[in-house]
Amino acid sequence: MLEESFTVRMARPEDDAQIARLVVEGFVDKFRPIFGRRTSRSVGIMERWVNLEHSLGGVRSLVVESNATARLAASVGVRTGPSEDDDALSRGLWEALRRDLGFLRASWAATLLSYPRYAASSSEAYVERLVVTEAYRRSGMARALLEEAERLARKTGKKTVGLHVSEGNVPAIRLYEETGYAETSRQRSLLTGQFLGIRDWLYLQKRLW
Numbered sequence: 001m002l003e004e005s006f007t008v009r010m011a012r013p014e015d016d017a018q019i020a021r022l023v024v025e026g027f028v029d030k031f032r033p034i035f036g037r038r039t040s041r042s043v044g045i046m047e048r049w050v051n052l053e054h055s056l057g058g059v060r061s062l063v064v065e066s067n068a069t070a071r072l073a074a075s076v077g078v079r080t081g082p083s084e085d086d087d088a089l090s091r092g093l094w095e096a097l098r099r100d101l102g103f104l105r106a107s108w109a110a111t112l113l114s115y116p117r118y119a120a121s122s123s124e125a126y127v128e129r130l131v132v133t134e135a136y137r138r139s140g141m142a143r144a145l146l147e148e149a150e151r152l153a154r155k156t157g158k159k160t161v162g163l164h165v166s167e168g169n170v171p172a173i174r175l176y177e178e179t180g181y182a183e184t185s186r187q188r189s190l191l192t193g194q195f196l197g198i199r200d201w202l203y204l205q206k207r208l209w
Contacts, residue, residue: 006064006141010061019063020049025134026129033196034113045100048092056084056089059077059080059128062078072133074141076145078152080158081156082120093113115187115201116201123159124158124161125158126163128164143175143179146176160205163176163204167199168198176204182204182205
């Protein structure tokens with residue numbers, strides 16, 4: 001159960017920068033091989049991506065906020081519908097990558113960041129970038145965010161919730177299985193296996209009705 005000193009709420013536009021920092025911190029093992037010595041720049045790129053997701057629609061974010069400091073301790077994105085302009089979303093990410101990394105490295109980064117691949121479904125919500133800052137892991141925040149994500153999915157009429165997790169993320173897999181998610185498929189990538197140490201991406205799904 002989440003401590004009373006924290007609140008789960010919908011993200012606001014001013015939260016985008018904090019969400020971006022949480023994502024880079026939580027997935028630093030993925031970002032560091034891509035950005036190398038420019039890893040610090042990945043926060044700005046991720047902020048641009050989160051901002052585009054929110055402004056173009058289709059994705060909403062939930063956050064866990066400290067009542068004492070108003071700092072965010074955890075966040076998750078929930079895709080409940082199509083973006084107004086998928087090309088604008090991809091173009092915005094590409095422009096941010098190219099500006100900070102240059103053309104060649106940006107091309108490589110965009111390819112790696114495109115995994116795992118997901119085909120959206122009108123009957124399914126998709127959970128992405130679930131992250132809890134290191135100081136508050138194993139405190140119930142991830143579970144609380146999943147519950148809120150599922151509540152949002154039901155409210156928008158979805159029948160299932162899906163998500164991807166890397167094969168080596170045992171704590172996350174355990175949490176998802178304990179909360180009713182089951183593996184339905186896998187993606188294997190030699191590219192991410194070589195450069196990120198992630199060969200298999202597991203797709204887990206939970207029925208809501």
